[in-house]
Amino acid sequence: MTAIESFLAMLAAERGAAANTLAAYRRDLEGAEEAIGDLVSADRDAFASLGGAWAALAPASLARKCSALRQFCGFMVDEGWRGDDPSPALPRPRSRRPLPxxxxxxxxxxxxxxxEExxxxxxxxAVRLLTLLELLYGSGLRATELVSLPLSAVPRDAPLLTVTGKGGQQRMVPVSGAALAALSRWTALRGDGGKLLFPSTGKSGHLTRIRLFQLLRALxxxxxxxxxxxxxxxxxxxxxxxxLEGGADLRVLQTLLGHADIATTQIYTHVDAARLVALVNARHPLATREPLPSAAHEASAEP
Structure with missing residues (x-):
């Protein structure tokens, strides 16, 4: 088994990566190998040369490829195949993916x-729209995940919703008390809509993403x-x-959003820098430590 195959097997077994995610990692890693040769033996300068090979890529594509390689480099070090981590030599994207x-x-x-009014x-x-709003903002669902929810996804014993995301990967997301109340009201009003939570008479059998978009804009x-x-x-x-502003951990956020790669979740670290500085000053163990006097201060204090 090649190094890339071993890495992909680890992603599938330990992280539950979807088939589409694995295929994307494979393309990126094999593309890098075509450019600089065997990744296990390639030196730091070879990794740095990828900047020229990928110069024409969009920042988002470059960021994705570099993320795949950084994870692969960490895997090689963990496996003992390399004594160094060449990933710091990789190019840096010019800018992050823009947020909406x-x-x-x-x-x-x-x-x-x-x-609510x-x-x-x-x-x-109106109750359906309130329920859709509660699940979009309260649980962070993608539009497709939301409109295609089966009725069986509605929580019964625990306040958790079973969601099927990209690549067919399932995850559990929390449902707030307000969302549970809205869900209860909606399920009582939806009637006999079959197996889907938000049924429709269209070809898909459920409310479409376009209709959801229209409803939200009208609201x-x-x-x-x-x-x-x-x-x-x-x-x-x-x-x-x-x-994130409320102090959520980035890894927890990654799980809630269903991101295969934490690099995708890191776009949310655009939150107010002043708040982050204040958080460090308030919570860091050394925040309350008295600073040591400087040499000049000590000299002036001598009798």
Missing amino acids: RLLSHAEVKALFVRA EAAGERRE AARAGIDAEKVSPHVLRHAFATHL
Whole structure:
């Protein structure tokens, strides 16, 4: 078994990587090997030369390839195949993948206030929209994951939703008390819609992503928010950003979002730098340590 095959086997066994993820890693690693030769024996300069070989790539593509190689380099060191880690020589992307427009806490609250007001009369469409909103922002689901949820995914004994994400990978995501209440109201109103949580008469059998997008934008307009700022994906980003702002761990966030690679999750580290500095100053064990006096201060203090 080659080094790349061993690495892919580890990803499948230990991390449960999906077939599409494994295929992407294979392409990136084999492409690097074509450019610089055997990755186990290639020196640091060879890894650095990939910057020229990949110069024409978009920043997002370059970041993905470098992430695959960094993980592979760590694997080689862990396996004892190399005594050094050449990954610091890899090129750095010029910029991170741009984030969509972000919603503030106040804007999210305005969306919920409007949705809750409209759902107060137990009108079927209004309760459905409130439930969709609760799951998008409260659990960070992708639009496709949300609209295609089977009825069996609704939690019974534990407040966890079973979600099938990209590559057919399943994960468990928490469901808030408010979302559980909305789900309960919706399941009582949905009627005999078969096995899908959000049934529709269309070809797919469930509410479409386009219709979800339209419903959210219309709600934003009624809530007095710029409709151009709101989409299912923006609400997923708001979920992640606001969790990170609240102190969530990046690895936990990776699991909740269903990201195969933590490099994808790291785009959320755009949160306010001042808040991060304040967090370090408040929580670091050495934050309260008195600074040692400088030599000049000691000299001036002598009698």
